[in-house]
Amino acid sequence: MEEKVGWDKSVSDVNDGILIAVDKPHPTYYLALTIAFICMVIFFTSWGILVTYGMGLTGLNSPVYWGVCITNFVFWVGIGHAGTLISAILFLFRAKWRNSINRSAEAMTVFAVITAGLFPLIHVGRIWYAPYWMAPLPTTSNLWVNFRSPLVWDIFAISTYLTVSLLFWYMGLVPDIASMRDRVRGFKRLIFNVLSFGWVGTLRQWHHYEAGYGFLAALATPLVLSVHSIVSWDFAMALQPGWHTTIFPPYFVAGAILSGCAMVYVIVLPLRRMLQLEGFIRHEHLDALLRLTLLTSTIVAYAYSIEFFVAWYSGNEYEWAIFRKRAAGPYCFYFWTMVFCNCIFPLAFWSKKVRNNETWAFIICLLVNVGMWFERYNIVLSSLVEDFLPGSWGHYEPELIEITLTLGSFGWFFTWLLIFCRFFPIVSMSELKLIMPKPVRNHHHHG
C-alpha cells in the first residue's frame, strides 16, 4: 500500500513544513484550546467539590460501589492502547503508514493514561490515603498491600504502562528536538539541546537508537496486551455474574484498540487542518487507520456475540439473567447504544466512499468512542446492580458531579494534547523521512 501514497513533498520539506506549522497554528486551534481549558477548570472544580463534600454527592450506594469513575478509568486506559498498537505493534509489523501518525497516537496514549490514572484517585474520595492501598508501602501497623488483589496488579500494570509509553514517546522525540535546536539560537537552543540530550545524529547513535527502539517496541507489545488484560481482571476475578468470564482479557484488549483507533482519527483529522499537515499525513494513512478501526470493530462484535452465546450455553442462570436484562432490562439503552456504535455503524467503513468522506468518517469515529464509553458503563453497572441475592438488588444513575467529571476529563486530556502540539512536532519528522521517497540521485555521475 505504501507505494501508492501520492507524496507531493520531499524529505527536504519535512522540517520546514512541520515546524513552521507548529509556530503558526490556525485560529481554530486557540478556540479548541480555550474550550478544552474551560472543561479542565470544570474538572478540577468538580473534583474539589467532591473532596470537600464527600462521595455522597455521587450516585454510588449499596450494592453499586463502582460507577462512572471506574467507567472513565477503563475508558481512558482503553483510549491509550491504540497509541501503543500504532507505535509499537505496527512498527514490528513494518507497517509504514504508522510513521505519519505515530507521534499523535503516542501523545494520546501518554495523556490518556494520565487521565485514566486520576479516576481511581477521584473514586477513593480521600486521595491522601491512596498511596497505602496503591503502592507496596506498609501502613502504620506494618501491613503491606494484598498482592493477590487484581487492584494491586492494576497499579503495577498502569504505572509500568505509563512509564514505558513516556519513554517510547520521548525517545521518538529526541532526534526531532535536535532538529528544532538546529533551527534556533540563544537560550532556546540551550533548552532544546538539554531536552534532546545533545543528540547529534552520528551513525553510531542511530545504530543503537534503532536497536533500542526495536527492543522498546518488542517490550511494549506484550505490555499493552497485559495491561488491558489486567484491567479486565479487576472485573473477571470477581464472582459477580456478567463479570466472571474468561473472554474478558481479549475482549477488553480488542475494545481498547477499537476505541483508541477511532480516537486517533478524531484527534488527527482536526490537527491536520489546524497545523497544515495535509502534505505529511496523507489521505492514504487515514484510510489505513479507518480500515484498522473496521477490523477491530468486527473483533469486538464477535466478542459481544460469543459472550452472549456463552452466557446462554453455560446454563448458568445468574449469568444468563444478567445478559437478558442487559438487552431488555432497565439499562437496555446503554446496551443497544454500545451495539450500534461499536458494531453496526463502523460497518460503513467497508465502503471506500465513506472512508473518503472525512465528515462521515469523523462522525462514525466519534460514535465509536461514545459506544465504547457505554460498553464500560454497561459492564460495570448492569452487573453490579443485580447479583445472586434479589434482596440486595439496587439501581444506579450517575449524579451531576459524575457527569461534569466525565466531560471535564476530556478537557484535561485535550488541554495537554493541544499544548503539546503547539510546542513539539505532532508528526515524527525523523520517522516520516523514512517513508517518503528516498533522497537519491537519479543518474550516477562522478566528478
Added chain:
Amino acid sequence: MARVKAPGIVAIFDYLDDVTKALEEIAEKAEFKDHELYTPTSFHDLIEIAEKKYGPSQVRWFTLTGGLTGAFTGFLMPLWMDYDWPIVVGGKTAGIYSLPAYFIFAFELMILFGSLCTITGMFVMGRFPNPEDTIFDERTSDDKFAIYVPGAQTGGSQSKALKDFGAVEVFAYPVK
C-alpha cells in the same frame, strides 16, 4: 558547544546513494580512520553499514539484564512482603503458595526494568549526552548528510575522494 574534536574536514552530501557508496568505499581505508557520518534519520542503507561497522548493537544485553532483574524483583518483592506480614484473605495462603499471582508482578517489572535499561543502554552505547560532541553542519538534522574525517585537509586526497563520491561541499574543521 566546546570545540574539542580533532581538526579535519567535513564533506556534505545531498543524496543517500552517494553517501552510502562513499561510506562503503572508505570503510577500510587507513586515511579515513575514525571518520563519522552525521545523518538526519536512520535510513535502512545506512543502518546496514552501521551493522558492518559496529556489529550487532550491544543494547540487547542491557535489555536482557534489565528484564531478568525485573522478573526476579517481581517474584521476590511480594514474597518477602508476604512473609514479613502474611495476609490471609479468603483462605488464600500467603507466600510461596500464591506464586501464580506473582507472575503478574514479575511480568510487569520485567518490562519496566527492561525498558529503563534499554534506554540506559542506548545512551551508554550511543555515547551521549556528551559535551564534546559537535554539530558540524546544522543541515544534518534536516536533509543533508555529513562525513567528518579527522586529520584530513581540504586540499588532501581524502577531500578529493569524497568529492568524487558526490560531496557537494567540503570544508575544514575548525572553520578558519
